[in-house]
Amino acid sequence: MKNRRIFLQKAGLSALALNLTPLNPLWALNEENIMNVAEDKPLRVAIMGLGSYGTRVANAMKDCKRAKLVGVISGTPSKIEAWQKEYGIPAKNCYNYETYHQIKDNPDIDAVYVITPNGLHKEHAIGVANAGKHVICEKPMAVNAKEGKEMVDACHAARVKLLVGYRMHFEAKTQEVIKMRMNGDFGKVLFFQGLSGFVIGDPTQWRLNYELSGGGAMMDIGIYSINGARYMIGEEPIWVTAQETKNDPVKFKEGVDETIQFQFGFPGGAVASCLSTYSMNNLDKFFLNGTKGFAEMQPSTGYGPIEGRTNKGPLTNPHVTHQTTQMDEMAAIILDGKKPLVPVDGEEGLRDLVIIDAIYKAVKTGEKVGLV
Numbered sequence: 001m002k003n004r005r006i007f008l009q010k011a012g013l014s015a016l017a018l019n020l021t022p023l024n025p026l027w028a029l030n031e032e033n034i035m036n037v038a039e040d041k042p043l044r045v046a047i048m049g050l051g052s053y054g055t056r057v058a059n060a061m062k063d064c065k066r067a068k069l070v071g072v073i074s075g076t077p078s079k080i081e082a083w084q085k086e087y088g089i090p091a092k093n094c095y096n097y098e099t100y101h102q103i104k105d106n107p108d109i110d111a112v113y114v115i116t117p118n119g120l121h122k123e124h125a126i127g128v129a130n131a132g133k134h135v136i137c138e139k140p141m142a143v144n145a146k147e148g149k150e151m152v153d154a155c156h157a158a159r160v161k162l163l164v165g166y167r168m169h170f171e172a173k174t175q176e177v178i179k180m181r182m183n184g185d186f187g188k189v190l191f192f193q194g195l196s197g198f199v200i201g202d203p204t205q206w207r208l209n210y211e212l213s214g215g216g217a218m219m220d221i222g223i224y225s226i227n228g229a230r231y232m233i234g235e236e237p238i239w240v241t242a243q244e245t246k247n248d249p250v251k252f253k254e255g256v257d258e259t260i261q262f263q264f265g266f267p268g269g270a271v272a273s274c275l276s277t278y279s280m281n282n283l284d285k286f287f288l289n290g291t292k293g294f295a296e297m298q299p300s301t302g303y304g305p306i307e308g309r310t311n312k313g314p315l316t317n318p319h320v321t322h323q324t325t326q327m328d329e330m331a332a333i334i335l336d337g338k339k340p341l342v343p344v345d346g347e348e349g350l351r352d353l354v355i356i357d358a359i360y361k362a363v364k365t366g367e368k369v370g371l372v
């Protein structure tokens with residue numbers, strides 16, 4: 001096996017070149033060898049936007065086995081210098097927002113992780129795609145479904161992958177509950193509750209600036225309950241209703257939501273009742289109930305450890321830094337074509353944006369908005 005693998009590596013031959021199709025009896029043997037070769041190669045990532053979350057991702061990547069931080073894109077020269085020292089990044093892999101299109105001529109970078117404010121994701125992701133690099137983009141993927149669709153189309157046209165930083169899709173306790181639901185352990189699932197909130201500080205930050213945020217708490221953290229409702233129930237919602245409460249219209253200006261309650265209906269008869277807010281701390285809870293059992297998680301989407309229990313007892317899966325697992329799994333998705341338990345592709349990001357658009361429409365009109 002080992003010899004064959006070395007032979008393939010040295011010869012630089014692909015399965016296609018060797019005609020190793022599933023109809024060929026040598027397929028299984030050689031597919032395994034080719035996968036082993038792929039496993040040796042890391043996904044070489046540049047981070048764009050060296051802010052609070054970019055720093056968290058970079059630190060988590062120190063423990064990655066398949067993903068490696070090799071480059072940066074930043075508008076702040078002092079950060080570039082500090083990151084070069086901290087992560088051993090060569091000058092040839094450092095860019096700013098004016099020069100990053102030149103990344104197309106850099107064979108040492110495979111993917112760019114866009115971790116800039118929401119309102120810039122579309123421009124940055126499309127710029128990266130047009131430079132021929134895979135895109136990993138933070139949530140929310142864009143500020144509305146129209147922009148999200150443009151990103152999906154651009155990445156498709158450029159033949160690069162588009163993944164969204166949905167770290168919870170790889171979190172062990174979350175996956176455990178999803179597998180239990182798939183296995184029928186909760187019976188017919190009929191109710192989900194998702195609560196997402198924290199008290200936002202500095203009123204001058206981009207999260208409270210509509211141009212850069214695209215909205216308020218809904219865009220930032222309400223998306224966890226939307227996405228959670230979908231992966232916990234395992235269906236796509238068919239309608240939404242929503243109501244907004246704004247106690248501080250000075251801090252939360254036009255278009256920037258403070259608190260929204262929203263409800264979904266699902267084709268199988270389940271309903272979801274959720275709340276997103278920028279005015280309550282430590283609000284991070286999921287609850288799922290079916291005809292036979294339940295799951296509750298609190299905290300459910302924070303950086304962890306996630307805590308939870310089901311009708312069968314406590315969830316005991318060990319905590320691993322979310323972004324470490326996420327980046328290793330994303331490397332496998334991009335390099336090996338691995339299929340995740342819950343998708344993290346551009347279409348998945350787009351579904352959440354279609355729902356967010358519908359929630360804002362429901363707030364404005366006071367009506368039930370259909371989603372099909």
Ligand code: NDP
Binds near residue numbers: 079116120
């Ligand atoms: P920060 O404000 O801490 O960082 C954003 C960075 O983007 C800045 O430091 C800056 O980096 C760059 N940037 C480029 N243009 C601008 C601009 N006009 N205004 C402000 N910053 C700019 O934000 P976060 O890191 O908290 O959030 C970034 C993204 O990550 C958001 O989309 C957010 O939703 C997402 N996020 C995801 C989380 C998750 O758990 N998945 C958690 C937290 C955030 P530079 O100086 O290098 O150019």
